[in-house]
Amino acid sequence: MNPKAVNPIGVFDSGIGGLTVVRALMEHLPFESIHYFGDTARVPYGVKSVETISHYTTQIAEFLLEKQVKLLIVACNTMAAVASQVVHDLSPVPVLDVIEAGALNALAATETRRIGVIGTPTTVNSNAYGRAIHAVEPDARVVSQACPLFVPLVEEGWLDHQVTRLTAQEYLKPILTEKVDTLVLGCTHYPLLKPLLADVAGPGVTLVDSADAMAERAAALLTDLDLHTPSRQPADYHFWVTDVPLRFQTIGERFLGRSLNNVHVVKW
């Protein structure tokens, strides 16, 4: 056994959306301990410059590496889209990111090779999904659309509201015109809008959310590298955040699907 196998997995996000990835990891790898970092003081990242996102991403990756994590998972699409290379360059441990997972999942789901991608403005402008998909399938048609209002709508809790429906109709119109058969939810907040988006997109479109794909890839990587923990004790979960904002507990537990303990605040 690799001596590092007992170490935890590090997962990070710009806020609490990445808890959907933690939830999938808890289900797939119940004995693995996890350190989660959510930059709740500085969220959202989706409208910030590439330079600032890289700067913050470096800070967070270094913080988790000090916790001796054996694997770093970039759960935030925006960070993965523009700062994945920064993490790869500085990390001595393996790095997985949510964009690659989502792209592979979309390719597995599509029959027509016409794929839609929705995300924050920074994720969409980066064309990171397009690149990841085309690296595998150069002939795929990728149509993307920035949806900056979806994150605040989810945080407002308007998951099934006429305003959200109208907004989704407007955002999805150019994608649906292109007759995609698969739609990647390229932001960790969007799975909470899944029922509404499925309804707006119609029955011919498969929605892809990357939390499950991410957990499967993490499990495979641990096997390949002989890094599964030998422990059969209950796993240890720690949640590091830069702020405990209004409604943090409520929203966090909605994402995690269980109660949220061991929350520590880091002041930067």
Next chain:
Amino acid sequence: MNPKAVNPIGVFDSGIGGLTVVRALMEHLPFESIHYFGDTARVPYGVKSVETISHYTTQIAEFLLEKQVKLLIVACNTMAAVASQVVHDLSPVPVLDVIEAGALNALAATETRRIGVIGTPTTVNSNAYGRAIHAVEPDARVVSQACPLFVPLVEEGWLDHQVTRLTAQEYLKPILTEKVDTLVLGCTHYPLLKPLLADVAGPGVTLVDSADAMAERAAALLTDLDLHTPSRQPADYHFWVTDVPLRFQTIGERFLGRSLNNVHVVKW
């Protein structure tokens, strides 16, 4: 003449919304130089905790005091609502804040003493407008409503969109039921929604935006303290920001009403 009179005025905000206050100052006090600080990397503040907002506010006030400002103006409603005292405590120069200005303006406008206030969740939860209004007029009825979607809607540019109208109808409903005759736009982003809000609120409601009131109060204070600049040269404007996000120039110029030069980035 007071030797400090040649010094600039410091104005700060969580982002670019405070440029509406700078615009009013430019019109009312054309010879006064201004240093503006917008925390564009960490915006929005409206959903952060009081502790984090106080921490950031202190950092920014200290930064502007190092620029030798003669007056500090807290243009951000959220900061003014929860961290005004922090600024007063640390500042050796006078401090003006947007909430007091808005409250006084609302009292001047109302006939029925039934006043509505809209703002971010943190501003509304703080009840700062209620306290400022009741300090002058204990019998006033103040009804407030948090409108977390208005900032992203303004930044999306949906100033006259069906989604924004529906959202406004929903947010304003409980306030309009209370038959207010005055509505305070308690966030520097909201003036851009003024035509739509006026339409939704109807002709019986006067909308109060505090940028003008703020500029008038600043002019009066400079007179009282003998702090008007003697200079008749073109004023000097500097804009300090923590990030230059996507569409910064476009959105900033929309708020400022003129071109935005001398923008400097501070990395924290």
